[in-house]
Amino acid sequence: MSIFWFIQPTKSYALKLQADTAASASTDDGFTTVGSAADSAANNIKKDTVKKDTVSSTKSVEKDIQKSEAQKTLWQTFIEGLLGGFLAFLMPCIFPMVPLTVSYFTKRAGSKQKGIGQAIIYGLSIIVIYVAVGLLITILFGSSKLNELSSSGIFNILFFLLLVVFAISFFGAFEITLPSSIVNKIDQKADNSKGLGGIFFMAASLALVSFSCTGPIIGTLLVQASSKGDILAPAIGMFGFALALALPFTLSAIFPGFLNSMPKSGGWLNSVKVCLGFLELALALKFLSAADLVWHWEWFDREIFLVLWIVIFTMMGFYLLGKLKFSHDSDLPFVSVPRLFFALISISFAVYMVPGLWGAPVKILSGLAPPMNTQDFILTSGGSGPVSQASLDFPKKVKYDDVLHPPHGFNVFFDLDEGVAYAKAVNKPIMLDFTGHTCVNCRKMEDDVWVDPTVGSIINDKYVLIQLYVDERSIKMPAEKVHYSNYLKGNTDDLGRWNQDFQATKYGANSQPYYVLVDHNLNQLVKPEGAIFNDNAAYIAFLQSGLDQYNKVK
Numbered sequence: 001m002s003i004f005w006f007i008q009p010t011k012s013y014a015l016k017l018q019a020d021t022a023a024s025a026s027t028d029d030g031f032t033t034v035g036s037a038a039d040s041a042a043n044n045i046k047k048d049t050v051k052k053d054t055v056s057s058t059k060s061v062e063k064d065i066q067k068s069e070a071q072k073t074l075w076q077t078f079i080e081g082l083l084g085g086f087l088a089f090l091m092p093c094i095f096p097m098v099p100l101t102v103s104y105f106t107k108r109a110g111s112k113q114k115g116i117g118q119a120i121i122y123g124l125s126i127i128v129i130y131v132a133v134g135l136l137i138t139i140l141f142g143s144s145k146l147n148e149l150s151s152s153g154i155f156n157i158l159f160f161l162l163l164v165v166f167a168i169s170f171f172g173a174f175e176i177t178l179p180s181s182i183v184n185k186i187d188q189k190a191d192n193s194k195g196l197g198g199i200f201f202m203a204a205s206l207a208l209v210s211f212s213c214t215g216p217i218i219g220t221l222l223v224q225a226s227s228k229g230d231i232l233a234p235a236i237g238m239f240g241f242a243l244a245l246a247l248p249f250t251l252s253a254i255f256p257g258f259l260n261s262m263p264k265s266g267g268w269l270n271s272v273k274v275c276l277g278f279l280e281l282a283l284a285l286k287f288l289s290a291a292d293l294v295w296h297w298e299w300f301d302r303e304i305f306l307v308l309w310i311v312i313f314t315m316m317g318f319y320l321l322g323k324l325k326f327s328h329d330s331d332l333p334f335v336s337v338p339r340l341f342f343a344l345i346s347i348s349f350a351v352y353m354v355p356g357l358w359g360a361p362v363k364i365l366s367g368l369a370p371p372m373n374t375q376d377f378i379l380t381s382g383g384s385g386p387v388s389q390a391s392l393d394f395p396k397k398v399k400y401d402d403v404l405h406p407p408h409g410f411n412v413f414f415d416l417d418e419g420v421a422y423a424k425a426v427n428k429p430i431m432l433d434f435t436g437h438t439c440v441n442c443r444k445m446e447d448d449v450w451v452d453p454t455v456g457s458i459i460n461d462k463y464v465l466i467q468l469y470v471d472e473r474s475i476k477m478p479a480e481k482v483h484y485s486n487y488l489k490g491n492t493d494d495l496g497r498w499n500q501d502f503q504a505t506k507y508g509a510n511s512q513p514y515y516v517l518v519d520h521n522l523n524q525l526v527k528p529e530g531a532i533f534n535d536n537a538a539y540i541a542f543l544q545s546g547l548d549q550y551n552k553v554k
Contacts, residue, residue, distance in 0.1 A: 015379055024428060025108030077233045081240025084221045089245055090214030092269040097206065098252055118199055119253030122331055123246035126201035127239065130218075134238030135220060151438045151471030156291040163284035170277030172270075172328045176215045197486075213273065217241075220280060233394040267330035271319075271339070274326060278316040287372045293437040301374040302307060306356045309365075317347035366447035368439035372408040393426070400475055400495070404467070407446040411460055414466050414495075416502070419466035424520050429550040431463040431543075434503045434514040436471040436496075441531040442513040452536045458543045463517070469510060517546030526547040 044453065088094060101122070169176050207214070221237050285308055287366030292300035318324050320343035322332040335343075359378030362369065372378070399415040406412035423430045435442040450456055459465055471532035475495040482493050485501040487510075492498040504510050516528045524547045532539045 004385050014295045019226035057308060065088075068172070074232060074236050077237045080551075081221055081237040081242075082244045084217050084237075085241040085244025087272070088210075088214045088217045088241065089248055090269060091210065091217075092244070093210040094206075095269055097210075098248055101202075101206075101249055107119040111479045114300035116253050121199050122203055123250035125200045125247040126206065126249075127242040128200075129204055129207050130238040130245070131235055134222070134326050138463050149293065151436055153291045153294040153473075156287045156294065160284050160287040160291065163216075163220060163280050163287065164221060167277045167280035167284065169216055170273050170280060172274070179385075190284035214245075216280060217276070220283065232476075245378070256410070267332075271327060274319060275342075278312055278319070282312045285309065286368050290438040294471065294473070295368065298374070300370065301376060302370045302372065303357055303376060304364075306353050306362070307529045309369075310353050313350040313353075315351065317343045318319060320346065325523070337523055361447060361451060363448050367442075367444040369443075369475070371443050372447065375408070378408070395422070403475060404469060404472065406467070407450060409456060409460075410450070412465050414467055414469070416466060416468065419464055420520060423464035426464065426502060428462065428464050429525060429546055430520070430522075431459060431465045431546075432514075432516040432518060432520045433465060433467045434470060434499065434509070434512050434516070436465050436469055438471060439512045444533065445513055445531050448533065449536055449539055454537050454540055455543070457538065462547055463478045463543070468502070470496050470500040470503065472499070474498040504541040515542075517543070517550075519550060519553065 086183070166176075168174070181419050187508065213312040218238075218241065221241055222234055285305055288306055289300055292298070320339045321335055325332075353362055353365070356365070356369070357461060359372070359375055361372075394411040396502060399418050401414065404414045433442075449457065472495045475491055475493060477498050481498060482491050484490070485492050485497065485505075487501055490497070490498055492501050498512070503514065506518055506522065507524070509528065511530060513531055514528060515530070517525045519525060524544070526549055529539075529542050532542070
C-alpha cells in the first residue's frame with residue numbers, strides 16, 4: 001500500500017493561481033490568465049461551483065486510485081524480485097552449494113526431522129537478511145527521495161554506469177567481491193555459533209560468499225525498485241528475491257527427490273551468467289535514455305536505442321549457438337535443444353525490433369524505448385490520423401515547445417495557463433495529463449493506447465490536451481509563480497515541482513500517468529484515471545464520459 005493515499009488537498013491550488021495572477025489578467029498572446037478577475041468576470045464563473053459532497057467523493061475516489069496503482073507497482077516489483085531470485089539461484093556461486101548445504105544440515109541435526117527444521121530456519125534467515133537490505137534502502141532514502149532518484153538525470157546516469165559494470169562482471173572481466181575480512185568473520189561465527197545463531201550466520205555467509213554472482217542482480221533489482229518511487233518497493237523486491245533464493249534449499253531438505261531431479265553443475269551455469277550480462281547491458285540503456293530525456297540531450301533517440309538492442313540480442317543468440325566464446329567458457333561440442341530454443345527466441349526478438357527503425361510501434365518495448373517523438377525517420381503513420389480542423393486551428397508555437405515535445409501526432413500545451421485560455425477560446429473541455437520524462441507507464445499509454453485511431457481522434461479533436469511534466473527541472477518558474485509547497489517541503493521553483501505540487505494539492509494524487517478531465521475552472525468532470533492497458537474500449541469510455549458530462553453541465 002502506498003504511503004501517499006492519505007494526502008488531502010488542503011487547499012485548492014487554483015485559488016493560489018488566482019492570487020498569483022490577479023495582477024496581470026491577460027497573457028502576452030491575448031488570452032486571459034486562468035483564475036484572474038477578468039477571466040471570472042468574462043465567463044461569469046463563481047468560486048466554488050462544485051458541491052461539497054462531490055468534492056468529498058472525488059477525494060475518496062482519488063485515494064482508491066492511488067492505492068490500486070501502488071498495489072500494482074508492488075506486485076510487479078515482487079514478481080521482478082522472484083525472477084531475480086530464481087536467476088540468482090542458477091549462478092555458479094549458489095547452485096552447486098545446494099546439495100552441500102542440505103547434506104550439512106542433515107548431518108548436523110542427526111535426524112531428517114531436525115534437518116528439515118533447520119533448513120526451514122536457514123531459508124527464513126535468508127529472507128530476513130535480504131529484506132533487511134531493502135528496508136535499509138527505504139530508511140536511508142525515504143519515499144520523496146526515491147521519487148527524486150527516479151527522475152534525476154545524475155542518478156539515471158549512475159544507474160546506467162552501475163549496470164554496465166555489472167554486465168562486464170558477468171562477462172567475466174572481473175568479479176565483484178566483498179572484503180575477505182568481513183566474509184571470514186561471518187564464516188567463523190557460523191562455525192562457532194550453535195543453535196539458531198549458527199544457522200543465521202550460515203545464511204549470512206551464503207549471502208556474502210555468493211555476492212560476486214548475486215551482487216549485480218541485487219543491485220539491478222534495487223535500482224529498478226527505487227526507480228518506481230514507492231517507499232516499500234525495495235523491501236518488497238528483496239522479499240521476492242530472497243523467497244525465490246531460499247525455496248530450493250528448503251524444498252531440497254524436505255523432499256530429497258527434488259534434489260535428485262536437479263540438473264548437475266557444469267558449463268551451462270556460466271552460460272546463464274553471460275546471458276544475464278547481455279540482459280544487464282540492454283537494461284542499462286533504459287537509464288541512459290531517461291537521462292537523455294531529462295537533460296534534453298536529444299542524441300540518444302529511438303533508432304540508436306533499437307539498434308543497440310538488436311545488436312545485443314543478436315549477439316546473445318550467437319553466443320548461445322556457440323559462435324561467440326569468452327575466455328572462461330567451456331568447450332561446446334554440440335548445441336543442446338534448450339540452448340537452441342533460447343537462441344531462437346533471442347534472435348527472433350532482435351528481428352522483431354528491426355521494423356521499429358522505420359517507426360513501427362514495437363509495443364513490447366513501450367515504456368523502455370525512447371518515445372516516438374525522438375524518432376528521426378517514421379515511415380508509418382503511427383498514431384496520427386488525417387489532419388483535422390482542430391489541428392489546423394492549433395497554434396503553430398506553444399510555450400516550452402523548444403524543450404518539451406508532444407507525443408507523435410498530438411497537439412499539446414505544456415503550460416496550464418496557456419492551455420486553459422485556449423480551451424475557453426475554442427469552448428472545449430480539458431484533458432490534464434500528469435506525466436514525466438522517466439514515467440514508463442506514461443510512454444506505454446502513448447505508444448499502446450493513444451495510437452488507437454478512435455482514442456487519438458477524441459483527444460485531438462474533442463479535448464484540449466495539457467501535458468504537465470512533474471520531473472522537468474530545466475524550466476524555471478517566474479517569481480510570481482514560485483511559492484512554498486507543503487507537499488514538497490520546498491519552493492516550486494521549476495516547472496516540474498510546480499506541476500507536482502499542483503497535482504498533489506488540487507487533485508490529491510502523486511502518481512503518473514494521471515488523466516484528469518476538467519472544465520475551464522479546473523473542476524473534475526468525471527473520476528480521474530491512471531494507466532489503462534489492454535482495454536482501449538475502457539479508455540474510450542472514460543474520455544467519452546468526460547465529454548458527456550461537459551456537454552451536460554454546459
